[in-house]
Amino acid sequence: MSKVLTHSLFTDFDIDLFKAGKHYRLYEKLGAHLIELDGVKGVYFAVWAPTAHSVSVVGDFNFWTQGEHLLQVRWDSSGIWEGFIPNVEKGATYKYKIQSNNGGIVTEKADPFAFYCEKPPHTASVVWDLDYKWDDSKWMKNREDHNALDKPYSVYEVHLGSWKRHGEDNRFLTYLEFAEDLVAYVKETGFTHVEFMPIMEYPYDPSWGYQLVGYFAPTSRFGNPQEFMVLVDRLHQAGIGVILDWVPSHFPDDAHGLGFFDGSNLFEHPDRKKGYHPDWKSLVFNYGRNEVRSFLISNALFWLQYYHADGLRVDAVASMLYLDYSRNDGEWEPNIYGGRENLDTISFLKEFNEAVYSNFEGVQTIAEESTSFPMVSRPTSIGGLGFGMKWMMGWMHDTLEYFQKDTVYRKYHQNDLTFSSTYAFSENFMLPLSHDEVVYGKKSILGRMPGDEWQKFANLRLLYSYMFTHPGTKLLFMGCEFGQSAEWNFEGSLDWHLNEYPYHDGVRKLITDLNGLYKAEPALYEKQFSPEGFEWINYSDHQNAVISYIRKGVKLKDDVIVVCNFTQVIRENYRIGIPRKGKLKEIFNSDAATYGGSGIKNGAKLAIEAAPYDGRDYSVELTLAPLGVTVFKIV
Template structure:
């Protein structure tokens, strides 16, 4: 095997950007790159290891022998080791053997910038390329029309390892199989976007992908990088957006990973009070180190550039923002102003969002942030963190708490539902019913509903109808769309057999129709983040556990009237006030027989009366179905 040849892909400007934390395309320089020099093909390797005494590339091409292929450190104090090894081909496996200046510590690490990794439990990196002939140009040119904040945004959250498995052997589907089955299913049910729980390479299945090792590599569990590109391509061709979960909050301490990379705290913060996460027993990035910021922002832009992702949902933002997160007194140190906010994190998140929105049109960043930290989804120019949207965790907890109550007690708790409207427009909120709500003894969403089987499914349909008519975008975890009975199990397929039963098939039909309603009615999305898009009719009828409101679009003719009945009691002659005269037509009823409901509803066009009610000049009497959402339109 040929020896290492001196070569560099870095310019002086690259190094200056890297040191300043402003190099957002590091993946084009660091890592393993198939190139040709003087007619000889091979691989250029580059790795950041500033405390290393020596760095060897070891792999199947040199029998994993240390010292056979030594990289050379750059002269510019960047800490980058590099070199070109001739004749290595695509598919070669490799690692970096790093001997540190710190007491001669030796580490053997996977490449932080590898495009492909061995399938766990194997841990080597694989030389690979990013070639793919994309066929989604139509989507990419017009995706602003799908991803804008004034567009319908209904997300199907998917864990690829357990959406569907194959046969008795319970094997994973491949990316190419997902490109057929998943794409067809999402198109059928009408979701506008898919959100993949982390697909970057991770070593431990029970982490669900939230403890990453290969930040630039889609997991090899389901195929190679080009096959994942094909899945994204097919989704786009079907008119479906792709959101990727992104985890800059922490990483595992596996021996081949980022931790203690070159014998020093290179990626993680050296102060354990900031560099170790007690909940997940994982390491926390050093957000104040320029080179680490370049690594993370480069990673975010990488998935937008090379995998055509339409958005990044950033995991565990709250854990990043607070120095005392999950820490007791004495286990954290206040910032320079005496506060608990992590100033380095705040600066990093602002820079990340600015870089994303500056470089890519028509994308969204979404924060999973569970506290009341202000202005998460407001522009950095006005002091916000710069995210496009934020998960509405308060709505999720209050709503699920309410729906678990027996209907006889709901009249005492109506404020748990109406409270969300006091802060709904303080952020650009996404309403999530996510994977976190169907594990660890919480039961499935359907399993939380009270009453007999009929009431359970009526409650479930009511919950989804309320969710889709409430201001904000939507997210639903897989299986919830057909009323999965049991908790999510990451080791097996969803319970698809349940769709043979009318109640489950009815919920799936309901979700399909709610997605269609959301996309077809501008009042549900044009002003979903504006107080101008919502108006209460009556929120105080606690005794009957009923409330009613108006959703508004840009044109008054698009306004919708929504009435929710949260008990199983049919309400005949239920009067509500209305803003104008005309005819009222029911366009959606969650109790319809096509959803396995009882079929109670309002047929035909109903005349609005000049009879004052609810502080309005006009009103109408309606027939409210049990445990239902009714949506009406005035003509």
């Protein structure tokens, strides 16, 4: 008598949707589910393995014996193997032992739909449930307002393994410890959102989480699924949104992972020119296969449904969009129209975004896309890919290039800064200073700044203040907010002791105040993706390396005027044009003494004169702080 009972959670309609690539909640069917059948408690197992000859569930409940618990393949050619095993309990470890039709190869695979995994380097899946009582109803009810594109969006990017470690033994903090320390810190510094670098289970620490094997399981390095839910819940209770990095672009070829899953190229594209990533030595999903599309879109919706994620930042979109990405001539083939675009990927990304936005209110998808591919953050209804936002990689590259230059040469490169305004509104851009900018010999952001110690910190404050007043949403990698001196090291904690030094503490205070300014001034967010929200005053004063501009809100009274001085020269009696009469009030100055600056500032209120300048009827004389950004309002 078989020890596996015949049972199925699938209906015929489920199978039709799965085959068509339209089943977006496969996690409710595939995987391991604790159920009760005819009064007996146990686990229903289901796995997709269409070319398998046999599939056994092996685990600690049967001494990992092949053939002890054989699943049955469905009759409908779906390739799904399933069955109910009595008396298996929550916490049991298991794998699928798959014998292929391809030469009888036998492999042990982790469950692609497992909710929980053993702690690496162990590789088994763990039977688990997702029961949890959420206490974030207030956030979820108002999430659409918090997360809207015309609201402040200031993101703190976090790698949980290295944000902070336990001091004595350098161990990881737990999700519950993060729920105390991280939540308090993010609330104190004023960020509106946290973005977690991938928390889905991954085998290899140096991948930083970007090579996944457990797409439906938060990594067990820091605790169990419910403990991760506590972290998200506490962030929401503190009024902080949660964005998760999501990696549908590639996956590793680890023996227990998705690669060659049932003895065939099941998840990866069978053509090596499309199914292998030369940079990362990893496998690429087959976006043209319906069942794979269902797997990926189900995975995206899973994190939004069960973990209340407020957004997904999609990694490496450029590598997905182009057939010739990181490939030489002869290593790729054009599409049916002779182009280099991956048509299957384009179709998949559109479907993914449509599924996300139609199933969940108040969420955002964000593309890490580094090319000029058009309409990434435009609706699919008008031909776009459908993302809510796109990383502004051009701004990041040009701005960092400019800031690395000694101030004496900046007058020759002002176009590096002003060029971003020519395309700033072609997409809904997020300005990123991410983890990628502080590794592999690039130095820390502080380490790139020129000059002596005072100038380095002044330049850093200048950079951040320019960033927060530039159109677009913001993202800052952990440690940058207090001027981490060294490059990021994923194997240890951030250098928190630096906050004991005035200059570093000053940067942290500056970021806190910039977050406050961003949230307090509607002109900095209401039209952050519209050309109506930005106007140059003067971008051509190369000689003095000064630029000035207006950020505009819905109401005229909310407009703010921003003046940036990119040299260490104090500029007195510096005149700029003003659009209307009144008085000018300084509301922010990156050179304030509290930040470690020189304290150069303007008087309480400056009289605006009826003296034409910069093509305007009015003007005012200012004092510009060295390496400083000053923000004003007309009162």
